[in-house]
Amino acid sequence: MFLEEIARRRTFGIISHPDAGKTTLTEKLLLFGGAIQEAGAVKSNKIKKGATSDFMEIERQRGISVATSVLAFIYKNKKINILDTPGHKDFAEDTFRTLTAVDSVIVVIDVAKGVEEQTEKLVEVCRMRSIPIIVFINKLDREGKDSFDLLDEIETKLGLRVTPLSHPIGMGYDFKGIYNIWNKNAKLFLEDTKTSKGKTVSFDDLDDPELERLITSNSLETLKEELELVSGVYPPFSQDEYLAGKLQPVFFGSALNNFGVQELLDCFIDIAPPPLEKQAEERVIQPNEDSFSGFVFKIHANMDPNHRDRLAFIKIVSGTFERNTPYLHVRNNKKVKFSSPNAFFAERKEIVDISYPGDIVGLHDTGNFKIGDSLTSGEKIHFKGIPSFSPEHFRYINNADPMKAKQLNKGVDQLMDEGVAQLFTMSMNNRKIIGTVGALQFEVIQYRLEHEYGAICSYENLNVYKACWVEPEDEKNHEFVDFKRVKQKFLATDKQGQLVFLADSSFSLQMTQQKYPSVKFHLTSEF
Incomplete structure (x- = not known):
């Protein structure tokens, strides 16, 4: 049971430059996971409604994410933990620390702007740590750069070795859908699909005459040529290379209109890593060890301004974390126990009895925790890699x-x-x-x-x-x-x-x- 629970977990971060559509993508993933019923992040409406993952007052006013949110949902029997990070460069430090708690990342790139400076810095941190990366090229329904130019830019600017697992059928005004290279089928979008129920038509065969009727013979010819080019130029997908951080799959889509998001999610749960081992100063900790260990990667004061409470976010590295069980706070050398550990769904918090490796748990804290603290069943372990950077x-x-x-x-x-x-x-x-x-x-x-x-x-x-x-x-x-x-x-x-x-x-x-x-x-x- 314990090993099955570990294998079910996928913990990842979403990173990008501000305005590339990261928070919108997070919303749509939650929509597919059935965690929310409608998306609230449409830009003009953002202040009134607020995206689900932006829950600090100042974020609502500014329309930017300033604190990393932790969100969880179940999709196809996989427990998915998303860490949505601030895109704004002024909050980069929060994002760097969050990257110590993820097992893989999705990088969102705007089709019109291409690779931007903030994305370069964040991807560099991922490369240093060999974190597996999937790239999602967003906003295909807008006029932007040519798909092959974008792939070249990602390779040269980010130093990645990419392989497309989906390909757009037309771009901008001519955008007609996505060809899913991973599952070898085409999906066309016939109407506004802002809810996940929008009408789409799938084709498993590119020679289907109905497909030609819907997208015109010119578009079909172009698609076939481009797919041939993709298979000739880019390396075939290898899960081992992806997991080692040596190959990065690329998906195309439009998060706002729900194009290509499900393809990304379906492939992600197939290929992304379950919870990984973590290097501590003393030794390497494996997720399937019996004894519990975890570390604090974020502290959020005043989750509830009426109660002045602080939450320490803990990434569970090994063993199980159980409610009301005493654990060792390594730095203070004291045993502590928690009566109401929280799991998150944006503004909704639920008390959990047991959590597994890969999960993020929020612990109510009166000021005992600092970022980087370790919590264990008793062993003195210090997890590495949560530095403070010199401010600017x-x-x-x-x-x-x-x-x-x-x-x-x-x-x-x-x-x-x-x-x-x-x-x-x-x-x-x-x-x-x-x-x-x-x-x-x-x-x-x-x-x-x-x-x-x-x-x-x-x-x-x-x-x-x-x-x-x-x-x-x-x-x-x-x-x-x-x-x-x-x-x-x-x-x-x-x-x-x-x-x-x-x-x-x-x-x-x-x-x-x-x-x-x-x-x-x-x-x-x-x-």
């Missing part, structure tokens, strides 16, 4: 209402634990600095402090080029002591108490490195 933007944070100092401190503390941004405390005067990957996060923090904690803050600009984590060869070394004395006003500590050097320019960082060769400077906190 820095500002002093000031309290704008002296009566609310306590609320502000609590709010900042909790939001930083969530990984929304990083907090640095200056060594000289204890002033607090917030560092973020993107400028938009300052607005999100200000908004959430006011609406969730009743605290008002203001910001003050600060000229910092990079935050570098400092690693001395020897703390007593006179060179390190001298560095601390000379650079005192540029030194701070992060939330974990690690020493950080706030360099004000790339030149001053270079000069400091030259002057103190025994001190190492790192741009990520995990070294």
